[in-house]
Amino acid sequence: GQNIDQPTEMTATEGAIVQINCTYQTSGFNGLFWYQQHAGEAPTFLSYNVLDGLEEKGRFSSFLSRSKGYSYLLLKELQMKDSASYLCAVVDSNYQLIWGAGTKLIIKP
């Protein structure tokens, strides 16, 4: 079967750095998305990785290792507004999006 694993919940401190991991076992791979979802709001696109390596976009970076079936989202200089759920989704060989259950990130002052 196809599976995406993310931690259910993480807690971090304002101003700090947090890394949210995502591991996947899918039938093929055609890219990986990260989305942010604030409570009661729409998921919004953060990043898309299809090649190995780190992609940086402001305070957020996303890393991919296809050989390890692994990605992480790195959030720097955490702000209270970063409290949200972070969804990992993989595009499989049939170009279907396989979603993880999301990681709820709690930021404390």
Added chain:
Amino acid sequence: ETGVTQTPRHLVMGMTNKKSLKCEQHLGHNAMYWYKQSAKKPLELMFVYNFKEQTENNSVPSRFSPECPNSSHLFLHLHTLQPEDSALYLCASSQGRGDQETQYFGPGTRLLVL
């Protein structure tokens, strides 16, 4: 402002009711999606429309009936739902149908079935 709107934002209905969820996208996209989001579970893809044609129905019970009159509008008609259907229903759109396309989501309809 995501460019995808959904109404109503909240809905409470009995198991014998009939209601409809509406989604509208203002992004000029050609593909639209319905998802079900339950607490602590992955997003479940329900239906996909590409250029107004339904391309996927992921074994969704017939009590959920989608309608796509044009590329900008998508409806989900609900009838004789069950309490386990209570969830957040999200609509999304993308430029094309390929899953490498970034999907843009609406804020969702929070549905409670009593």
